[in-house]
Amino acid sequence: MTATAYVHGYDPREADRLHDQAHALAELLHAGTTYASGAHVLEAGCGTGAQTVELARRSPGTWFTSIDRSARSVDAARQRVDAAGLANVAFRQADIMALPFAPQSFDHVFVCFVLEHLPRPADAVAALMQLVRPGGTLTVIEGDHGTACFHPDDPAARAAIACQVALQQRAGGDPFIGRRLHRLLAAAGLHDVRVTPRLVYTDGSRPGFADSFTRRTFTVMIEGVRASAITAGLIDAAAFDAGVRALNRTAEPDGSFCYTFFKATAVMR
C-alpha cells in the first residue's frame, strides 16, 4: 500500500468523515460481529479507530490488538478509544504485510476498509490467516464503488466518482473489491465463507440519514480526492465541483442514494 494524499484517515476532515460514517453505519456494518469474552482479536488496519470503538464496545470482554502502519493514525485511534472509556484495546504500529506476531496468536482477525487499498489483497489475507488459530475466524468488510446508484442520476456525479476510482486503482487498490470478497477468501483456502451485502439506502423519508451518509460520508469521501484528481489531470475543478453538487443534490427530499458494503466471514481450518 503506497501512501497517497487520498488514503483514508490522514486528513482531519477525512478523519471526521470516518467518525461520522462509523456512527451512522455502525449498526449496519457491525451487526452480527461480537466476540467471546476472553478471546483475542486482531484488528488489522485500524486507521484512526472509527471501527475500533465499535468493536471494543460491542465485545467488552474481548481483548483487541489494533494495528496500523501509520503512527499518526495509531495515536488518533488510541485517543478515540480512551475518550470512549474503553480499556480492552492494545495498539501497535505495524505493517499488515509484516506483522510482529507469532503464528496462531489470535482467535479472530477483523479487517475493515483495508484490502481495497492493497495491491495484493490475497497476500494480505494469506498473512493474516497465519495469525489465526484453527477454528478461528476472519471477518472482512469492504465497499464497492460500482454499487453507487442515485436519483437524480447525473453524469457529473459519475465523473467525480470515477476520479476516486481511478486514483485508488493507480495506487494499486481495487474500488470494486466488495463483489469479489467471496472469491478472495475462498481461494485463500478459508472455509465456510459467507458474504452478506449491507445496502445503505437513503431517501426523503430519512433526511438525517441522507445527510449523514450521502452528504457527510460518501460525498465527503469523493470530495477528498479533489486536489489529487485535478493535479493528476483526471478532471478540471469546475467539473469536479459540479459532480460534488450533483451528489449532494441526491440527498434532497426528492432524491435517493444507494451504496452496498460487503461483509465476509470465514473460518480457519
Place this chain on the structure above:
Amino acid sequence: MTATAYVHGYDPREADRLHDQAHALAELLHAGTTYASGAHVLEAGCGTGAQTVELARRSPGTWFTSIDRSARSVDAARQRVDAAGLANVAFRQADIMALPFAPQSFDHVFVCFVLEHLPRPADAVAALMQLVRPGGTLTVIEGDHGTACFHPDDPAARAAIACQVALQQRAGGDPFIGRRLHRLLAAAGLHDVRVTPRLVYTDGSRPGFADSFTRRTFTVMIEGVRASAITAGLIDAAAFDAGVRALNRTAEPDGSFCYTFFKATAVMR
C-alpha cells in the same frame, strides 16, 4: 404501454423465467406483504400470474382482483392460480389507465414490475390512487437495472444489459425506476411512503440460487431481447451472445452477482 416483443410475460420462455423468479424471489419480494382477511385488493398488471399466486397464498382470506391488459396473460394467470388451488382471485382484462372500477373500490392496490414499462408512471399512480379507500395502501415493487453488479465484471455483459435498457427506454419505460419510487409516490400525494430495497446477491456459497437468479432469471431476461436488439441495430449477434456468456459466467463458483429491487408502500389520505 406499447406492446413490444420484449415486454415481460408474452413469450413462453419468458413466462417460465417469471415463474422461476417468483419462486426464487418470493420471500425476498413479498416479505412484509399480507392483507387482512376480508380485504379487497387490486393487483394491477398481473401478467401471467407469477406474483398473483404468491399474493393469494400469503393472504388466503383476502379477495384479490387481478387485471392485465393482455387477455392471453390473464388466461395464463387464471390457469396458474387454478393449478395452485387458490380460490380467492378474480381476473379481468383491463388497461391500467382505464380501469372499470368505481372510486375507492379497493382497500389496497398492489403493482409489481409494471410501472417500469409505462411512459407516464405518475399518471398510473394517480389513477390507481382513485381506487383506494382513505387509509388504504399502495404497494409497488420495481427493479433498477443500474444496480446490477457482478464478478467477473465484463464490458460484453454490460453491453447486453444496455440493450435491454435501451429497448425499454425506446418503448417509453424506465429501467432505472426503482431508485425514484419514493419520489414518484410522495409527489403523487401519498403518505408515509416507505421504500425498502431488496438486494439479491449470489455467489459460490449458494450455487442453486446463483443458477436460479443469475442464470435463469436475470440472464434469461436479458437473452429475451436478443432478436429485438439485433433487429434494432443496437448490437450484433456475436457481441450479444458474448454478453450472455459473460453474465452466465458470473454464476460460476468463483463469481458473484448483485441486483436490487425496490419495494414501496404508501398510505392514502
